[in-house]
Amino acid sequence: MADLRTSLGRLQLPNPVLTASGCAAAGKELSQFFDVAELGGxxxxxxxxxxxxxxxxxRMAETPSGMLNSIGLQGPGIDSFLxxxxxxxxxxxxRAVVSIAGRHTDEYVALAKRLYNHPVDLIEVNISCPNVESRGQVFACDPIAAGRVISAVRRAAHPNVPVFAKLSPDVTDIGLIARAVTDAGADGISLINTLLGMEIDLDTLQPALGGVTGGLSGPAVRPVALRCVWQVHQTVPHLPLLGxxxxMTGQDALRFLLAGASAVSVGTAVFHDPGAPVRILRELNAELDARGFSSVTDAIGFAHKSPQQQAALRTGVTHPVSV
Structure with a gap:
């Protein structure tokens, strides 16, 4: 079977499947279905x-092939988390990947400082949540604002803890934002947060969400997410990406690796299948083996290579299977 090890900056992972922020709190809900240590993080x-x-x-509404959420970053705060x-x-x-969010740069800095002396493996800086009250607070829509937050967090965080910027797809040029956070010192990039959307309830004839708009996730957004990973990998090919x-499946995960992601996060799938992360990990292992990849690292960014380059790297594959 394939060597599943991968890395996100300085963080070495036993496999490339993690949970996604916001879908299972800190993992306790999922621990009744599988050992949380089985996952990459x-x-x-x-x-x-x-x-x-x-x-x-x-706060939630179903949509075709997806769901809208408008939770609004509800939570007990950093003291309770620690x-x-x-x-x-x-x-x-x-492995603890801690997502942090704030209303302004000073709050992100304060959070990074609070985490400094605690056993955190990676910090994911959520500068892109589309369901805060003011759309103007989405730092990831502005390269200058995004860079400012990431630069400040990178300086405040422990030097051995990778800092990843989580970006929004709701921009004209995601490569521009990716370059800005890379120049600001990001050790990697998480792609993507949810897309801004809404739904109308035909019984009440009102918006289905109390906050009117919310974040769209699920299979409906996969082509958009895949496109963003592809474009960002082309823009900053040296930077690790968390896609x-x-x-929903091992094939989906493989597509993200081929587009340039070093690892993937599974989120919405757990709402109907709490064991989805470990199932997807098993399926990914089988998909890699079926296509002749001896390791996860061999698959990362493979779709960016020309057919000639791919053929040269896969001379030992006798039964390639289409993805």
């Missing part, structure tokens, strides 16, 4: 400085 729900109640209800959730992850041997967006 657990990505926490975005943590803020202070407790936050979130947006008005209703006291309860992070110790729980460490006790179980899970996410509608990953």
């Amino acid at each position: 657990i990505v926490t729900k975005s943590i803020m400085l202070r407790p936050r109640s979130g947006r008005a209800t209703p 006291a309860h959730d992070l110790p729980w992850l460490r006790e179980r041997g899970a 996410m967006g509608g990953i």
